[in-house]
Amino acid sequence: xxxxxxxxxxxFYTAVKGMMITSRHMFKKSVTIQYPDEKxxxxxxxxxxxxxxxxxxxxxxxxxxxCPVNCITVEGVRVSPEDxxxxxxxxxxxxxxxxxxxxxxxxxxxxxxxxxxxxxxDAIKHTQDFEYSAYNKESLYFKYQILTPxxxxxxxxxxxxxxxxxxxxxxxxxxxxATEGKPVAPKKAAPKADEASEQ
Amino acid sequence: xxSTNFIWDLMGKNLWSVVAVISLPLIFVLIYALVAILAxxxxxxxxxxxxxxxxxxPWGILQPIAEVIKLLQKEDITPTAASKILFxxxxxxxxxxxxxxxxxxxxxxxxxxANINVGLFYIFAVGSFSAIGIVMGGWxxxxxxxxxxxxRSVSQVISYEIPAAVAVLAVVVLTSSxxxxxxxxxxxxxxxxxYIFGGPGGWTKIFMIPxxxxxxxxxxxxxLAETNRLPFDIPEGESELVAGFHxxxxxxKFAMFFFAEYANMFVVAAVVTTIFLGGWTSPFGSFLAGxxxxxxxxxxxxxxxxxxxxxxxxxxxxxxxxxxxxxxxxVLLPISLVCFIAISFFSLLNLG
Ligand code: SF4
Ligand code: SF4
Numbered sequence: 001x002x003x004x005x006x007x008x009x010x011x012f013y014t015a016v017k018g019m020m021i022t023s024r025h026m027f028k029k030s031v032t033i034q035y036p037d038e039k040x041x042x043x044x045x046x047x048x049x050x051x052x053x054x055x056x057x058x059x060x061x062x063x064x065x066x067c068p069v070n071c072i073t074v075e076g077v078r079v080s081p082e083d084x085x086x087x088x089x090x091x092x093x094x095x096x097x098x099x100x101x102x103x104x105x106x107x108x109x110x111x112x113x114x115x116x117x118x119x120x121x122d123a124i125k126h127t128q129d130f131e132y133s134a135y136n137k138e139s140l141y142f143k144y145q146i147l148t149p150x151x152x153x154x155x156x157x158x159x160x161x162x163x164x165x166x167x168x169x170x171x172x173x174x175x176x177x178a179t180e181g182k183p184v185a186p187k188k189a190a191p192k193a194d195e196a197s198e199q
Numbered sequence: 200x201x202s203t204n205f206i207w208d209l210m211g212k213n214l215w216s217v218v219a220v221i222s223l224p225l226i227f228v229l230i231y232a233l234v235a236i237l238a239x240x241x242x243x244x245x246x247x248x249x250x251x252x253x254x255x256x257p258w259g260i261l262q263p264i265a266e267v268i269k270l271l272q273k274e275d276i277t278p279t280a281a282s283k284i285l286f287x288x289x290x291x292x293x294x295x296x297x298x299x300x301x302x303x304x305x306x307x308x309x310x311x312x313a314n315i316n317v318g319l320f321y322i323f324a325v326g327s328f329s330a331i332g333i334v335m336g337g338w339x340x341x342x343x344x345x346x347x348x349x350x351r352s353v354s355q356v357i358s359y360e361i362p363a364a365v366a367v368l369a370v371v372v373l374t375s376s377x378x379x380x381x382x383x384x385x386x387x388x389x390x391x392x393x394y395i396f397g398g399p400g401g402w403t404k405i406f407m408i409p410x411x412x413x414x415x416x417x418x419x420x421x422x423l424a425e426t427n428r429l430p431f432d433i434p435e436g437e438s439e440l441v442a443g444f445h446x447x448x449x450x451x452k453f454a455m456f457f458f459a460e461y462a463n464m465f466v467v468a469a470v471v472t473t474i475f476l477g478g479w480t481s482p483f484g485s486f487l488a489g490x491x492x493x494x495x496x497x498x499x500x501x502x503x504x505x506x507x508x509x510x511x512x513x514x515x516x517x518x519x520x521x522x523x524x525x526x527x528x529x530v531l532l533p534i535s536l537v538c539f540i541a542i543s544f545f546s547l548l549n550l551g
Contacts, residue, residue: 008530008534011526011530012416015511015514015515018514018515019510019511019514021514022246022510022513022514023510025245025246025247025248026242026245026246027245028248029248030244030245030248030249030250031248031249032248032249032250034250034253
């Protein structure tokens with residue numbers, strides 16, 4: 001009997017106690033953030049939309065290689081020494097490679113941050129911006145350019161001309177050497193330039 | 200007999216006044232249901248430290264209207280294997296039961312739609328209507344979850360009606376009246392005269408306070424079970440029975456269940472208010488008393504009880520079926536009987 005009454009009392013008492021707890025929560029400040037009206041701070045290392053700083057990028061393709069889902073496409077072309085348009089790279093030295101093509105498909109990106117870690121010149125970075133959803137995938141395909149297509153073609157042409165000239169000079173030198181009976185040094189410059197422009 | 204319906208006084212007894220008397224509670228139910236739905240959303244949100252609906256109207260106060268409009272637009276599906284007539288009738292039967300109970304509720308000393316002498320008895324009678332509606336809906340849906348929900352609901356309503364009735368009977372013993380208007384009038388003269396505090400009487404009523412208080416709590420708990428509210432919502436326990444007896448319902452018929460639940464909540468709150476919390480009487484004696492203030496006090500007290508129901512719903516988890524039966528038969532019933540006998544004894548000794 002007494003245990004029965006004790007049980008009944010415990011049931012009633014705990015229910016009232018629970019209600020007291022919920023009543024206390026009723027008057028606490030709510031934790032809701034009214035999102036589009038109120039913004040909240042993301043952690044400093046939050047990985048959201050990627051942006052590229054073209055003045056730092058040197059088309060080394062490290063990011064494209066690092067990316068696990070292949071969303072980055074990079075093409076570069078070496079700066080021809082005869083190009084009248086020279087530029088200073090963000091690290092203070094003259095630019096050695098023109099970025100003729102840099103495309104990022106953010107629809108594919110999984111925000112792993114590997115590109116950011118791989119980039120030697122801190123050109124590609126995650127920002128805090130996560131509100132960039134779009135209605136079609138094409139608008140998530142970002143193309144970065146500092147050169148117009150004509151300029152890019154010009155750069156490619158200049159480099160080709162320079163290479164041709166070099167090759168002609170080399171051939172002349174080789175001919176000269178052959179006539180003089182000296183051994184020819186193995187060529188190295190040409191394949192390197194090809195690699196850089198291929199990616 | 201003095202008038203208890205201001206509409207009769209104002210318009211006489213003709214067809215229009217009858218329509219007015221009938222439609223006044225209906226309008227009240229509809230507005231009240233919207234307010235109660237909003238209160239449910241907001242109280243649940245505050246208890247969980249959320250904000251609740253905030254987008255529809257200022258602070259989201261138009262949310263219930265938006266929800267009703269949404270339900271109205273939804274497709275009204277009748278399952279092919281369902282028993283059509285019963286299936287379509289069930290929501291209206293439930294709502295009729297809930298609405299019919301409003302007929303005897305004394306909103307104010309000047310307004311009780313029907314001031315009949317067996318008011319409390321009538322409320323219990325039409326209150327059981329909802330059980331019939333639930334069984335109809337659950338059976339006609341031809342769905343095992345609906346049927347199980349209906350079965351549970353009936354067993355629950357039957358077992359909890361007994362302690363509720365005993366608790367009400369104890370008050371009837373004290374007042375020797377089943378007329379809800381009379382019961383309200385007896386408690387006039389301040390909150391000390393409410394039956395939750397032993398009712399009117401000399402200092403000897405102090406002995407009765409523990410019993411009437413217990414009975415008020417018992418009636419409140421039983422009324423939670425009768426309206427299928429948490430923690431007694433096993434007929435619609437989402438985690439076990441999908442949605443219980445209204446699993447197959449959609450659109451307006453679902454909205455009827457919804458409205459009926461809230462209307463039922465108000466009915467039991469009104470009964471608690473009338474028999475334990477003084478009905479339309481002012482808690483401060485003759486201060487702020489009168490017909491208009493009566494309606495104010497009545498609705499305020501009832502809304503407080505509705506708020507209590509919401510509060511409990513968002514505090515306690517659901518009972519298991521066996522626990523539910525245990526509480527009904529082995530806890531509430533014996534205790535209410537003991538209180539009933541004690542109160543009968545006191546009133547025999549004329550202590551009250
Ligand atoms: S964050 Fe990851 S997936 Fe996205 S571009 Fe960088 S490497 Fe590719
Ligand atoms: S790793 Fe950095 S510098 Fe290299 S291509 Fe990518 S963005 Fe440009």
